[in-house]
Amino acid sequence: MEIIKLLFSNYYIDLGVIAWFSAQFIKTLLFYIKNGVFQAERMVGAGGMPSAHSALVCAITIGMAKKLGFSSAEFAISLAFASVVMYDAMGVRRAAGEQAKVINKMVLDPQSLFALLSQKPEVAPEEDLELNEFLGHTPLEVLGGALLGIVIAMLIPVF
DSSP, X not given: OHHHHHHTOOHHHHHHHHHHHHHHHHHHHHHHHHHSOOOGGGGTOSOSSSOHHHHHHHHHHHHHHHHHOTTSHHHHXXXXXXXXXXXXXXXXXXXXXXXXXXXHHXXXXXXXXXXXXXXXXXXXXXXXXXXXXXXXXXXXXHHHHHHHHHHHHHHSOOO
């Protein structure tokens, strides 16, 4: 009984976990609707709509504002952290995902790479070399995650 009480004793962690899980569930459901295939990896994987990272940090940030006030140092730190996470999701991680798409195309279709280099492939590409393309987010995916996190934090009462 104490372990359950301990798990649900931190308002901010609870908000973050609920927001993250909700975003991952929605992401998995949208992937299933779009592709007709259930992919369990989407429940824990990065990328896609909505951004679970954005949902998590926004839920915690709004929770800080609700419990401690907009003028608190904790809210300011949380807001700065959320801004960096969301900027990174749209910038560096998205660029890495776009690069993974290009590299995967070159590995899976070696003629495209070797046509540029005017060389023939010496070794057939291995299938397990495929890079993860679901890394970053579009601005819309980040906005969707941010709004989801804000709504969840607004709905769950402070304890």
